[in-house]
Amino acid sequence: MSTAIVNPDFATALQTYKPVLGFEVHVELSTKSKMFCGCPTDFGAAPNTHVCPTCVGLPGSLPVVNQAAVEATIKIGLALNCEIAAWCRFARKNYFYPDMPKDYQISQYDEPLCSNGYLDVDVVDESGEHHTVRVEIERVHMEEDTGKLLHTGGDTGRIQGADYSLVDYNRAGVPLIEIVTKTIEGTGELAPEVGKAYVTQLRELVRSLGVSDVRMEQGSLRCDANVSLMRQDATEWGTRTETKNVNSLRSVERAIRSEIIRQASVLDAGGTITQETRHFQETTGDTTSGREKSDAEDYRYFPEPDLIPIAADPEWVEQLRAGLPEAPGLRVARLQQEWELTDFEMASIVNSDALDLVVATVEAGADHTSARKWWLGELTRIANNDSVALDSLAITPAQVARVAALVDEGALNDKLARKVIEGVLAGEGEPDEVVASRGLAVVSDDGPLIAAIDDAIAANPDVVAKITGGKPAAAGVIVGSVMKATRGQADAGRVRELLFAKLGVTE
C-alpha cells in the first residue's frame, strides 16, 4: 500500500470523488435473559457470573430461542418498513476467536427474519436546509453477542503486543440484532451528516420501541461504517473499508469524514485502497488499519442444527405492527408544531440527543424554552467536556425543571443557576439543597442593593451624568459594578429598577 503524499481537504476530495456508504449497526436487546439461555443480561456484573453451560458452549448443552428477542426483532423490522420472513432459520458462523466459547456464533445467514425495508432520514445541511434521504435496509437479523476480551501486557491494553488476554463471557449470548443497509449513493458532501443522522434516527426509532437502551458508550448500539470512493465520472464502486470502534454519534460523522479524506489522499497519490477493517481513534479523529483477522473471511455458514426454524404467525406480526408507538419522525414534527420552533431549532434538539430530556423536563413543569436552553447550552457543554452522553449526566429532567423554576421566580439568575447545576452534578443534592448549602440565592433584599448602588453612583459621577443626560444605556456600568459588589448574587433587573428610581429617570 502506498503512503499518502498529498492530503486533500474534505471539499477537494469531494470535487474528485463520490462517496458510497453502508452501515452495519448492532443493537443489544434489553431482554431479561440471553438469546438462547436463561442467563441475565445486565451490564456491569462481576466477570463470568452471567454464564451457564449453553452460553459457554459446554458439551451436551442445547440453545432454545428467547421469544421476546424474536418479538423485538420483528418490531424493529416493522418500524423499518421491512418484510417479515414467513419462515427462517438460524445459521452457524464458524470462526476461532476467544470471544466465542463455542468457536461459532449463532447468527442468521441467507434467511434473515426481516428484509427490504427503509428509513427516511432527515438531514440538515450547513445552510439549515432539510434533505430527506431514504436509507434502504437490506436486512435485520438475529444473532448472539460475543464475550469481552481484556488484553494484558504490552503498552496500552491493545491486542497488538499483548502477552495474553482475559475473557469474560457475561456478554456472550446476549441477544444482538444486526441492521444492515443497502449501499447508499448520491450523498456527496453530506455523507458524514447522512451517516450521523441515520445512526441518530435509527437509535431514536429503536429506543421508541423500548427494546434496547441503545447506549453507544456502553456498547448496546455499535456502528460499523463502510466507506468507499468512486471518481465523479466512474460507474463502478471503489474498494471499501469497514470502520469499527465508532462509539458516539459525533464519531460516526468524524469517522466518515476522515476516511473520505484518507482514501482520497491514497487515490490521488496513485495508490489503491485495501479492503480492510479499520478502527476509529477517538483522540485523533483518524482511522487506523485493523489487521486483526489475517485470515480471509471463510465462515462456512450452515443451518444451525440445534435450533428449530422460526415461522412468525402473520396474525402475531399484524398485532405487533398495530402496537408500534408513534414514529420518532412524527413525534418530532408534532413537538415542533406544539412548541412553535423553526426547523433549525428542532434539529438542534434532535442532533444534540436531547429530545427525550427536553420532553421530560417540560413534563416536569418547565417551559420548553428554558428546558432547551439548559440542555443544549450548559449541560451539553459539560457533557462534551467530560466526553459523556448527555443523558448520563448526574442530573435529572426534574432537577433541571426545578432550576428553571428558580430562575423564573427570580430566586436565581443564570450565573447562579449554573453553579446550582454544578452542585447537583457534583452530588450535592437537589437544586434547593445546593442553593441552601452554597448560599446561592439572589440577593432580593433591597437594602444591600441600595447600599451597593449608592457606592457605585458615588464612584462613577461621569456615568451618572450620562444616564441623567439621556443615555440610559450607560447604566450597564453601574449595574455591573453592583453585580460585582454583590458577587453576582443580585438580580440585575432589580438593580436597574432601583437605580433608575433613585436617579429619577425612566428607561
Added chain:
Amino acid sequence: MTSPTSLTPDEVAHLAGLARMSLTDSELARYAGQLDQILHAVDRVGEVAADDVPPMSHPQPLVNVWRKDEVTPGLTAEQVLAGAPAAEDERFRVPRILDGE
C-alpha cells in the same frame, strides 16, 4: 446438487488452516483422498433425491420452539472457571491472540 469434483490437497490445507491444524504434505495428500471418498459417498443421496425434494436441515417438521424471557440459574464464576486451563481475575486466560508485531 452438483457432482463433487476431486478434493485437492490445497483445499484440504485451507480447511486445515481454518481448523487450526498443522498437517504435513503427506497427510494432506492422504486426507484429501479419504475426504474425497466420504464426499462421494454422501453425494450418492443426490442420485435418489429428485428436484421436488428440497434440501433438509431439520428432520422434524417443527417451528417456533422457544422459551419465555425468564432468568434461570446458571453457574458461578468458580464453577465455570473450574475446567479452564488457565484463569486470572475471575476470567479465562487465553494465549496471545496476535503473533509478532
